[in-house]
Amino acid sequence: MLLKRRLRPHRALLLALPFAILFVAAFVPLRWEGERTAHDAYNPLRAPTASEAAALLSSWLGDGRPGAALVWMDAETVILRTGYYLLPGAEGPESAGTVTWAGRTYRLISANWSSACSEHRLDRVPLEKELGRPLTDADVHPSFLADRPVSFASEHVPLYFLTEVGFLTLLLASLLFFLSRSGRGWWVVPLVTVHAVLVLLLVPSYSSAFFDVDTFHQRVAVEALWDGCLMALLPLLLGCVVCFAGLGYGLRASVQHPLKS
Known part of the structure; x- marks a missing residue:
């Protein structure tokens, strides 16, 4: 078991909430004045x-x-x-x-x-x-x-903040919950990959104008998280191949040598 004990859902949420608040809050002063690069x-x-x-x-x-x-x-x-x-x-x-x-x-x-x-x-x-x-x-x-359509309303920034805190709290709590119930280390990378894919799927629906010809960041922090998940996706997928190969090898060994397992 990767964590010392299995987490109940409410415990996972309590652990995830402070991190989500700090993560989103850290981006507010960084995004206060705006910026433009080539892309x-x-x-x-x-x-x-x-x-x-x-x-x-x-x-x-x-x-x-x-x-x-x-x-x-x-x-x-x-x-x-x-x-x-x-x-x-x-x-x-x-x-x-x-x-x-x-x-x-x-x-x-x-x-x-x-x-x-x-x-x-x-x-x-x-x-x-x-x-x-x-x-x-x-x-x-x-x-x-x-x-x-209105893709950004400055009076809704507090709502964007709370939405992203809620989204990240649920995401991290879900990851902690399942990691606490995975009996082998081989499941770490696949579980992280699944949650990274959830970010890639859900963020565009929440911040619909952030990506077209260029990348337009109109929310607080989740778009930066999307960028990170996109860059990490290929290494995570390769890691999944290695993990599933290791799981398959372990299952095969346990079948061939049941007494040793």
């Missing part, structure tokens, strides 16, 4: 500041379309919808254009290539102060990107 877009896990929101609203794409628009407004809040996020500076990889606001230049970075968009709920007063004028009904365009 990876890391959406910032926050709403844009008033200055950034004003810059997005003043941005225009090469085909003459606005980069963002307000789609809803009441006396206290507005909802901004866009297919982009901002990174400081005029130069960098995979930029869809630049915009300058209040003397600062930003790059427009695509949030995804999968015909989705992002939504941000913002306080109205700071945005009006940044724009230097009051917002009116003429500033609201409810049909802007209305045909696109």
Whole structure:
């Protein structure tokens, strides 16, 4: 038996929960500002500041379309919808254009290539102060990107956090539960492989826009876990072959020499 005793389901969950919380929490400060490389877009896990929101609203794409628009407004809040996020500076990889606001230049970075968009709920007063004028009904365009699904909503980051903690807790608890009941070390690699495959299957359904032409990270930590599982899949599969060969050899030896086994 790999663990000292068999774990009951609730015990496995209690052991897995702190690790899941720490793992997801560690990614929050790393993902706060966003990033863009040649193949990876890391959406910032926050709403844009008033200055950034004003810059997005003043941005225009090469085909003459606005980069963002307000789609809803009441006396206290507005909802901004866009297919982009901002990174400081005029130069960098995979930029869809630049915009300058209040003397600062930003790059427009695509949030995804999968015909989705992002939504941000913002306080109205700071945005009006940044724009230097009051917002009116003429500033609201409810049909802007209305045909696109919302793949990232900054107000849902706490929900993303709790969802990922729950997902990782169940995943790790399941692995610990079955490892505690495996009588031989040969089962370690196959059990790990099964749980890695579960990550590869479940993460795209939860973060549907994160992979298309490039890799678009729009959640907290599970997409990084997906990347790790994908890179480890081939060694794990090769390890499964070795483990099953060892199991087969052990069973064959026990049949041929029952007294020795």
